[in-house]
Amino acid sequence: MNAREWSSWAIGQVEADANRSADTHLHVFPLPPSWGVTLYLKDESVHPTGSLKHRLARSLMLYGLCNNWITEGTTLVEASSGSTAVSEAYFARLLGLDFVAVMPATTVREKCALIEFYGGRCHLVEDPGTIYAVAAALAAERGGHFLDQFTYAERATDWRGNNNIAESMFAQLSREPHPVPAWVVVGAGTGGTSATIGRYLRMKRLDARLCVVDPEGSAFSAAWLTGDPDATAVGSRIEGIGRPRVEPSFVPQVVDRMIAVPDAASVAAMRWATAKLDRWVGGSTGTNLWGALQLVGELVAAGTPGSVVTLLCDDGRRYVNSYYDDDWVAAHGWDLAPYTAVLDDFLRTGAFEPELSELSCPPGQLGSDKSA
Template identity: 55%
Template structure:
């Protein structure tokens, strides 16, 4: 192809990259919210409010990185359709960026995805291709790619698309925001594992900076990352399903990096749901189930620190807004239909917060 023939696509790519840079410059960093619990004197809890992004979740960062990766690798052309497999939040962010760039977007999602998430993708001009079997989202996205769409491939590319050395990634942001706090280098950072991109970015950055901060992945009980991490088995699969969307993958995704994770804490779904309710009471707004999973893991780690007489800080993420789950996790009738009663777990978690004693959960 001649240089002249290549000019129009290259000009479009340059313009698209400039659009993404301007969007990043307009986006303020997210708040780091501090909580102190009576049962844990000397241990500070911080929660980075990723729900404050323009698209309402942690996945805003990932979506921008995936588009940048596709553009800089020559995979995304002007007017090309875009596709990705998602359980919801990433799809919302990708649809938002597709609209920003004037591109058509299709999200391949399980039929069981929270209805609010499906509606949000559609409201942004995206199309939802729903599949009954959640394990088929990968093949369906590949089918769209074979038909000419650019597959953003969050599950395959998340850990490499994000600049883990800096560029205001989430880890750099957290450490920067803690600089003037009593414990500027946290004992633990806790996150879930959906694509593995966030845990990979945080784990790599902590080592890059030479910090002793440890990384914990909070997982729904029986999910693939936990099972694979303990045995270092990349063929591990989940032993049970979860209702906590965005994490708890049924298989070990390509972006799951085991060796940079120091601990995995498994959390029953009922405890995650109970903890998201407690977050609302402490912070004054609703967050999703994965944020509850993170809180439970934070409390368990803090209880271990308390037993050893340690002080310090623990940082985790508030991943997405609770409004997306009004018809699922926050709906008593939906919980009853799915055999989920978080009442006992909520009482137990209140006891842990008050006493610092993890035995309250037994």
């Protein structure tokens, strides 16, 4: 077939995959009914590649195909902390294309194995800050295409609708007691999800606010607070969210509030939620829950009925040898017990104690609200 015919075939393959995939579930987290507040988790782990990044990978593929950057035989290259690359490897195999993932050497082995399962290759680098340049160089050397999620995430996703995560979420909430939540809580890795949801809320004139939770060591919250797009940080130890720099796809203007979350709180909340839900969740879900439960606590304290929505980002079984391993956690110097106690006390009393965040997060990285 000629180039245009191949492109048409490839787009059809990606769209057929979307058509085969059912929408993701919206779970209710078990909170006391007397509080009058409902917490929902949109379970993105049920995508074919097991994470929220399946949506992004599909959008990046379509964006590359429709721009004619991806053609028959194009080698695809990505810079990733793992989950996006897993999903992109899946789509590359679907289209018969070679795929290379450039990732930090610390990426959990489970994600590397999944990339290789889908036929991709992992190129690991010691300095996480070099993944962008290395990926661009590899793509250039091979005459391939650098998918560049950190630049294109916010524009590749159709934020106006087309069953994006925001449209899907609000359709599922439509028959709930509080169909418009007080807060939607997400993390930021590329910034594409927060940009999509923030824009959608404004376009639909929905009276819901967007809170972005940011893990310890990430540059996003400091940049949002100070307005400095060149802010940098050491980088996050919670895979999938947080970055050492402010990525081009992060749109701070659509974010109403940011909450910085200590790493130990993220891991404690992840493990706590797995026990409460009987469903394995990952570290980024733990970050989401720590922030979401803080907001639930504020609604309870104010006596305001309503709802909060957040995401279950990926399958926690990817982290059995890291975040779920007690020796690995101890080696990172994380004491989970105080944070687990906060969560247990919260579920018993409805009072959340965010002061613990101040013990571990650097000055200027604490949450604040621009929506008041």
